Structure formats: structure tokens, C-alpha cells
Amino acid sequence: MEESVDRGEHHNLVIVSNRLPIVLSKSRKQKWTVNLGSGGLVTALAPVLRDRGGTWVGWPGTAEGDTQEVDTLLQKHNKSIGYKLKPVHLTNQEIENYYKGFSNETIWPLFHDLIDHCKFKPEYWEAYQEVNKKFAAAVKETINDDDFIWIHDYHLISLISYLRKMGVKNKIGFFLHIPFPPTDIYTRLPWREEVLDSLLEYDLIGFQTPRDRRNFIISVRTLVDDPAITGKGQVISIKRKSKVLRAGVFPISIDANEFANLAKTPEVRDKTWYLHEHFPDQKLLLGVDRLDYTKGIPERLRAYRHAMRTYPELHGKLTFVQVVVPSRRDIYKYDALKMEIERLVSEINGEFSAAGWVPIHYMYRSLSRSELSSYYSAAEIAIVTPLKDGMNLVAKEYCATNIEEQGVLILSEFAGTAAQMKTGAILVNPHDTVACAQAIFKAVHMSAEERKTRMRKLRRNIRRYDIFWWVESFLESAFSTHLGSFPVVADYNPLADSG
Ligand code: GDG
Numbered sequence: 196m197e198e199s200v201d202r203g204e205h206h207n208l209v210i211v212s213n214r215l216p217i218v219l220s221k222s223r224k225q226k227w228t229v230n231l232g233s234g235g236l237v238t239a240l241a242p243v244l245r246d247r248g249g250t251w252v253g254w255p256g257t258a259e260g261d262t263q264e265v266d267t268l269l270q271k272h273n274k275s276i277g278y279k280l281k282p283v284h285l286t287n288q289e290i291e292n293y294y295k296g297f298s299n300e301t302i303w304p305l306f307h308d309l310i311d312h313c314k315f316k317p318e319y320w321e322a323y324q325e326v327n328k329k330f331a332a333a334v335k336e337t338i339n340d341d342d343f344i345w346i347h348d349y350h351l352i353s354l355i356s357y358l359r360k361m362g363v364k365n366k367i368g369f370f371l372h373i374p375f376p377p378t379d380i381y382t383r384l385p386w387r388e389e390v391l392d393s394l395l396e397y398d399l400i401g402f403q404t405p406r407d408r409r410n411f412i413i414s415v416r417t418l419v420d421d422p423a424i425t426g427k428g429q430v431i432s433i434k435r436k437s438k439v440l441r442a443g444v445f446p447i448s449i450d451a452n453e454f455a456n457l458a459k460t461p462e463v464r465d466k467t468w469y470l471h472e473h474f475p476d477q478k479l480l481l482g483v484d485r486l487d488y489t490k491g492i493p494e495r496l497r498a499y500r501h502a503m504r505t506y507p508e509l510h511g512k513l514t515f516v517q518v519v520v521p522s523r524r525d526i527y528k529y530d531a532l533k534m535e536i537e538r539l540v541s542e543i544n545g546e547f548s549a550a551g552w553v554p555i556h557y558m559y560r561s562l563s564r565s566e567l568s569s570y571y572s573a574a575e576i577a578i579v580t581p582l583k584d585g586m587n588l589v590a591k592e593y594c595a596t597n598i599e600e601q602g603v604l605i606l607s608e609f610a611g612t613a614a615q616m617k618t619g620a621i622l623v624n625p626h627d628t629v630a631c632a633q634a635i636f637k638a639v640h641m642s643a644e645e646r647k648t649r650m651r652k653l654r655r656n657i658r659r660y661d662i663f664w665w666v667e668s669f670l671e672s673a674f675s676t677h678l679g680s681f682p683v684v685a686d687y688n689p690l691a692d693s694g
Contacts, residue, residue: 202670202671202674203673206247206342206343206674207248207249208240208243208244208249208250208342208343208345209338209343209344210240210244210249210251210252210345211252211253211330211344211351212251212252212253212346212350212351213253213254213294213347213348213350213351214254214255216236216253217229217230217231217232217272219265219268221261229268229272238450239662239663241276241278243666244277244278245276245277248278249279250279250280251280252330252334252337253282253283254285259290265282265284266282279337281333285326288322289322289325289329292318292322292323293322293323293326293350295523295525295526296316296318296319296322296323297319297320297322298323298350299523299526300312300526301313301316301319301320302352304488305376305383306373306374306375307374307376307584308374308376308380309488320386327351327352327353327357328357330351330357331361334354334358334363335363338363340364342365343367343368343670343674344365344368345369345370346369346370347369347370348372349373352393352394353389353390354393355367355396356392356393366673366674367396367398368400368401368669368673369394369397369400370447370669371400371402371403371585372585373585374404374407374585374611375407375408375411377413378417378418382417387414388418395415395419395433395438397440399440400440401444401669401672402442402444402445403444403446403585404446404611405444406614407585407611412424412442415433422434429668430443430672430675443668443669445665445669446586446611446612446615448586448588448660448662448664449588449592449662450662451654451658452658454595455596457564457565458568458572458598460565462565463569466565466566466569467573469569470573471573476512477552478513478576478639479514479515479573479574479575480513480516480574480575480578480635481516481518481577481578482495482515482518482578482580483517483520483567483577484517484518484520485519485522486524486529486533486559487529487532489581489584490582491580491581491582491625492536493532493535494625496539496540496543496555498580498625498631498632499515499543499632500539500546501631503554505632506632509636510549510552511549513635513639514552514554514555515556516555516570516574517536517556517557517558518562518567518570519557519559521560521561537557540557568596571593571596572597572598575603576604576635576638576639577590578605579604579605579607580607580610580623580625580631581610581625582625583610584607584609584610587612590604590610590620594616594619594653594654594657595654595657595658597654600646600654603621603641603646604616604619604653605620605631605634605635606621607624607625608622608623609624609625615656615660618649619652619653619656
């Protein structure tokens with residue numbers, strides 16, 4: 196069959212995510228300002244939204260009570276950005292039970308295989324349903340018949356069910372940014388059938404890795420029924436009754452050129468130079484993570500301690516810079532995690548500090564983009580060891596920034612990124628303290644030639660499969676008329692390495 200390549204150029208795009216891609220802040224004088232977010236997702240989607248015309252629907256991140264001011268502010272802002280931002284306001288109770296509750300205390304830990312962190316509260320599930328219904332009403336208000344609706348992430352899985360109940364017939368895609376867990380973990384969810392039923396209603400569902408899609412299919416087979424599956428490769432078709440769902444693997448990425456260009460700016464070069472001056476004769480080992488128990492920060496600190504105990508020749512020669520970006524502090528587990536990290540940092544510094552050398556530089560704050568870029572540039576080694584991660588963009592950003600191709604990436608087997616970067620990086624099991632310490636030692640001593648070969652592979656892969664590729668291949672899959680397997684990028688194999 197002749198395949199028609201169509202990315203739905205003639206359809207307006209409606210993006211729906213829990214948060215709008217903006218940062219709203221209120222000054223001491225109660226004056227609001229709005230800034231567009233700088234993440235990869237908005238960088239990639241904004242031009243598509245502008246070209247086709249479109250709307251982004253989401254919660255502005257503000258508390259109850261600020262509704263009217265925020266609406267007015269966004270109306271003004273919409274005129275300048277070239278597409279529409281449509282806010283969905285949440286009450287404080289909804290923020291508690293839908294956002295902090297079901298999204299971040301049920302789905303988030305469950306989908307990262309951390310069952311002990313899960314709370315299965317009926318009131319959380321009810322709020323999740325109510326808020327998904329609220330989002331559905333907002334989407335319905337904004338769409339035309341022909342628009343393509345692209346829903347993002349675990350906060351909004353049930354949204355499609357309410358849209359369909361409201362009579363919305365548009366084509367709808369969904370992308371899961373976090374992993375999909377193995378069936379024996381997924382089945383602990385009291386609302387497991389309802390969640391799967393919603394996922395099966397989408398026209399296209401995107402996963403980060405083949406592992407996540409495989410887990411999803413096994414859960415469908417175990418809990419719902421045995422669908423007919425056609426094809427293999429990046430996008431497959433799952434036929435149940437008369438409905439066909441496409442399930443694809445779309446590893447999310449970054450604007451690789453932007454990171455490389457940032458590293459070349461005088462500002463970043465100066466800051467990088469300053470860092471080298473500040474840490475003379477030392478190699479830098481860098482960790483950058485949101486404060487989250489999935490990121491494996493205490494495990495990494497224990498591995499560094501083990502390396503310091505096992506290889507005394509590293510003392511004074513290797514400094515660990517760990518940046519932790521504040522996140523979800525008002526959830527108890529996160530506060531406990533922060534205390535654990537800080538206790539470990541101070542224990543390790545207490546054990547090994549010597550005149551002129553502090554083993555760990557710990558920063559608990561968000562860095563500016565140029566500061567982050569200078570740390571990426573200055574670090575000889577990056578250590579990215581989540582216990583489980585949908586993808587992990589820090590790993591990709593480090594490599595994209597590494598224009599001199601001399602950096603080494605130590606990467607967890609359980610980061611989604613590992614599917615693409617397994618031969619260029621040093622892969623580790625983050626639970627294996629001894630192996631992680633050995634990986635640190637190996638990275639410190641790796642020859643310049645091996646570093647170059649590995650980093651080149653990594654960078655080639657990231658440049659080729661960047662965020663723009665990700666958007667295009669998702670849209671192309673949504674609009675292709677071809678059923679069964681088809682390579683969206685002719686030679687793409689998500690299981691293969693950069694080669
Ligand atoms: C979820 C999934 C998936 C970090 N520190 C600073 C800073 N960052 C930026 C990084 C990066 C982002 O935050 C973190 O992205 P990750 O992918 O590493 O992790 P999550 O936030 O957990 O994201 C994940 C992702 O969604 C996309 O699908 O990869 O698996 O969990 O972009 O640069 N940015 C600035 N200062 C910092 O200090 N400016």
C-alpha cells in the first residue's frame with residue numbers, strides 16, 4: 196500500500212498538559228509578570244502552534260483566588276506569542292487531591308516501580324476524575340471539529356474518556372513522559388481497568404522506550420483482552436473490537452543545536468573558565484537532578500563515598516558537584532529525601548575534606564541556563580543514575596553541550612535514555628554501589644581517545660533524534676494512513692544505538 200506522508204499540517208493543534216508552559220510570578224507590590232517557559236517541549240511545539248494556529252490548555256500553576264488577574268494577563272500575553280494559552284484553574288482542594296495526591300503520590304511512584312511510596316486513596320481518584328472532566332470541558336470549549344488534540348502525561352490519562360462522553364470526535368494523541376510499569380506492579384492500582392480503558396481510547400499513544408510499550412501491551416493482555424497486534428518497529432497497531440490504536444516509541448529529546456551554541460557563547464565560556472580556575476588540578480563529576488526519590492541521589496552519594504574509600508588516589512583529584520533543584524517540597528517524602536541527601540553530603544565531606552579540597556559541592560537551587568551550561572561544559576564526567584526515569588534530558592543536555600567531545604557519561608540502565616545511549620555511555624545499575632564506584636574510577640582514567648569515540652557516538656545520536664524529530668515523528672504517526680508497522684524515520688530503530 197502506498198503510504199501517504201502527512202503530519203496533519205492542515206489541522207490546528209491543541210496541546211493539553213497539566214501545566215501551561217509559562218512561569219507566572221507576583222512581585223511584592225502584587226504585580227504579576229508572565230514569562231514563557233524555556234523547556235524543550237515548548238521550544239519544539241511553539242513554532243508548530245504558531246504555524247498551524249493552535250492552543251495550549253493547562254493549569255497556570257497559581258492558587259485559588261488569582262483566577263481573574265491571571266485570565267486578564269494571559270489574554271494580553273496571547274497576542275504577543277502567536278498562539279493561545281487557555282488556563283484551567285484549580286481549587287486548593289483539587290491541587291491537594293488531584294495534583295499532589297493522585298498524580299504525584301499514586302501514579303508517579305507506581306509508574307516508577309516504587310510501590311512503597313504509593314497512596315491509594317479513593318478521594319485522590321475522585322479528584323483526578325473531576326479535574327480530568329474539568330480539563331475536558333475546557334478543551335471542548337476551545338476546539339473545532341478538525342483540530343488534532345495532543346494530550347501530555349500522567350496527570351491527564353482519563354481526559355479522553357470525558358472528551359468522548361462529551362461527543363468530541365477529533366483525532367486524539369497521548370504521550371506518556373514517564374515509564375509504564377511492569378504488569379505485576381501496575382495491577383496494584385485499584386483503578387487499573389479504568390486507567391487502561393482510557394489509554395485504549397486514544398488514536399495514538401506514545402511511549403519513551405520499547406520497554407514501556409511492551410509493559411503496556413502485557414497489561415492490556417492480562418487485564419483487558421487479547422488485542423490483535425500488527426507490525427513491529429517504531430509504531431504498531433493494536434486492534435480491539437473495531438477500534439485501532441497506534442502505539443509508538445518516541446524517545447523525547449532536546450534542541451541539541453541550542454545547547455551546543457549556548458556552550459560557545461562568551462558568557463558560558465567565561466563561566467566555564469572560572470570553574471576550572473576555581474577547581475585547579477581537579478576533575479569534576481557532575482549530578483543535576485530535580486529533588487525526587489526516583490533520581491537515585493542518595494544511592495549516588497553512597498557510590499561516591501565508596502569510591503573515595505576504595506580509591507584514595509582520587510582524594511583531592513575528583514570533586515563531586517551535585518545540583519538539586521527544589522521540587523514538590525510540600526509532599527512529605529520529598530522533605531525526608533532532602534534531609535537524607537544533606538545528611539549524606541555532610542557525612543562524606545566530614546570524612547574526607549582536607550586542606551584545599553572539599554569532596555562534594557552541593558547546591559540546592561535552580562541554576563540559570565548559562566550557569567547550567569557552564570557546569571555541563573566544565574564537568575569531565577556526568578553521573579546520571581536514576582532508579583527509573585522515563586527518559587532523562589540531563590544526560591542528553593550534557594552530551595549536546597560537550598562540544599570538545601572529551602566528557603564521559605555514567606548512565607543508569609534504568610533511565611529511558613539508556614535504550615539509545617548504551618554503548619557511548621558507561622552503563623551502571625544504580626543500586627550497585629560497588630559497580631558505580633568502579634564506573635567513577637573508570638571514567639576518571641578513561642583515555643582521551645576512548646572518551647572522544649564514545650562522546651561522538653552519543654552526540655551524533657542526540658543531534659539526529661532531536662526534539663524537532665520527536666514532534667514531527669509523533670505528528671506523522673498520528674496522520675499516517677498506513678496501518679501496521681512503518682518506520683517513521685526510514686532507518687530508525689529505537690532499540691539500536693547510535694552506531
Ligand atoms: C520528566 C520525566 C523525561 C535541571 N536543573 C536545572 C534545570 N534543569 C532542567 C534540565 C532538564 C530538566 O530540568 C529535567 O528533565 P529530566 O528529563 O531530567 O527530568 P524530569 O523533570 O523528571 O522530567 C523524564 C522528561 O519528563 C521529558 O519527557 O525525560 O524522564 O521524569 O531539561 O535542564 N534547568 C535550569 N536550572 C537548573 O538548575 N535552568
